[in-house]
Amino acid sequence: EAQVTQNPRYLITVTGKKLTVTCSQNMNHEYMSWYRQDPGLGLRQIYYSMNVEVTDKGDVPEGYKVSRKEKRNFPLILESPSPNQTSLYFCASSPFSPSSYNEQFFGPGTRLTVL
């Protein structure tokens, strides 16, 4: 089944403790992206990647890192989480083309709480 998976789905952690949220897709998509969703703010893009070893900042990249060493994986890294990073996180992927008409497939979400 074609899908985007995220792990963990739920995570409670403490300020400053490094964590990684994994994202994997099995559709051979070039484009992958991370979003955070907060009440009243909708979805905001954190980072995106157009292909292996190619990443770029979205609208809210501060406090986050990403890597794209393999096409299928796009982990989100919080080196020193803070309470303002408590949020619902979504990973997404799509085939990439310059005409940008491709549907994005979203993962089920990771709910992160930083105490």
Add this chain to the structure above:
Amino acid sequence: DAKTTQPNSMESNEEEPVHLPCNHSTISGTDYIHWYRQLPSQGPEYVIHGLTSNVNNRMASLAIAEDRKSSTLILHRATLRDAAVYYCILRDGNQGGKLIFGQGTELSVKP
């Protein structure tokens, strides 16, 4: 970056058509207009997209103004399962496909 503006909420009756508006007055020529929806406790899912011409698919229709400064998502017969937050999104082909989400419209459907 071009932005989108949507009403915060709308109501509809079941089996009636719904017109969800979106303003994007600063849209550029390379921006595609995408619509996604998010059902409760789920990730967003694709609904439809277009560039200049009106588009139809099994889920909905997309009407794009001639000047492209606004668009309307049309659900022809709303069902209770269509209750969701609908996002109007611009996707810029010249910036690597960067997505710009609007605030979204929360659609409620009454039986």
